[in-house]
Amino acid sequence: xxxxxxxxxxxxxxxxxxxxxxxxxxxxxxxxxxxxxxxxxxxxxxxxxxxxxxxxxxxxxxxxxxxxxxxxxxxxxxxxxxxxxxxxxxxxxxxxxxxxxxxxxxxxxxxxxxxxxxxxxxxxxxxxxxxxxxxxxxxxxxxxxxxxxxxxxxxxxxxxxxxxxxxxxxxxxxxxxxxxxxxxxxxxxxxxxxxxxxxxxxx
Ligand SMILES: [Zn+2]
Numbered sequence: 001x002x003x004x005x006x007x008x009x010x011x012x013x014x015x016x017x018x019x020x021x022x023x024x025x026x027x028x029x030x031x032x033x034x035x036x037x038x039x040x041x042x043x044x045x046x047x048x049x050x051x052x053x054x055x056x057x058x059x060x061x062x063x064x065x066x067x068x069x070x071x072x073x074x075x076x077x078x079x080x081x082x083x084x085x086x087x088x089x090x091x092x093x094x095x096x097x098x099x100x101x102x103x104x105x106x107x108x109x110x111x112x113x114x115x116x117x118x119x120x121x122x123x124x125x126x127x128x129x130x131x132x133x134x135x136x137x138x139x140x141x142x143x144x145x146x147x148x149x150x151x152x153x154x155x156x157x158x159x160x161x162x163x164x165x166x167x168x169x170x171x172x173x174x175x176x177x178x179x180x181x182x183x184x185x186x187x188x189x190x191x192x193x194x195x196x197x198x199x200x201x202x203x
Contacts, residue, residue: 032197033149034142036093038103039075044082047090051110056154057120059147061186062091062113062164063133063173064125071096071127075104088112091125093146099138101146107154117167122150126173133174134182144186148193152201158187158194 028036041048064074071094078090090111094102105111113123126135126143135143147161163183164172176183 028149030200031149031152032145032193032200034099034101034145036101036103036146037071039072040106041075041079041090041104042082046081046085046088047078047112048105049110049112053108053110053120053122055120056107056122056150056156058114058117058160058162059122059124059150059154059156060114060117060162060164060167061143061147061173061176062123062125063135063175064094064127065133065172065174067128067130068097069127071100071102074125074127075102078104091123093123094125095127095135095139095143095146097127097129097136097139099142101142107150114164115168117162121162122154128175133176133178135173135175140186144189144193148190148197151190151194152197152203158191161187161190 023031025036043050066074074091074094081087081089090104091113092103092105092107092111094104096102107122110118111123112118113125114121124143124146126139128134128139129136151157151161163176164170165177171177176186
């Protein structure tokens with residue numbers, strides 16, 4: 001099922017007015033979100049196919065597998081796929097090396113990141129400084145905040161926060177597949193942040 005194309009790009013303003021993304025930057029941060037730089041991809045069949053997500057059941061964490069690359073360069077790579085037609089790949093969010101968060105796709109639409117789970121999963125790509133795939137402190141902190149806030153937004157708990165590995169067995173996010181303790185710690189940090197966010201939200 002596809003959203004009918006009007007021929008007009010959905011701009012940032014009309015996107016933020018959609019009910020599924022209601023609130024806007026100030027409200028999101030009051031609810032515990034990190035600052036989100038909304039840089040939506042131009043709709044195209046290689047990275048933003050505009051296929052609706054009926055229900056969000058999971059949030060999947062990835063690593064870029066491209067050490068030192070920035071959030072915006074990963075976003076622009078997805079954007080350029082419309083032209084290069086090299087691959088079908090994208091992500092809802094990319095978390096950068098300075099903790100910056102770039103949103104590429106509305107959470108009401110599918111990304112191409114998590115294979116069979118694309119239909120009901122929000123994907124978060126995380127940048128990393130080196131080949132180990134371990135996130136630096138800034139990236140880790142923003143990824144935890146973003147994931148926790150999305151959990152509160154969609155009524156999910158940490159059982160529904162998964163690695164790409166948990167879907168396909170792919171070594172992604174590499175460091176958190178190879179070091180299960182680090183993944184367990186990240187999920188604990190997300191759980192604590194979910195509680196903090198609900199307190200911020202008065203729930
Ligand atoms: Zn992945």
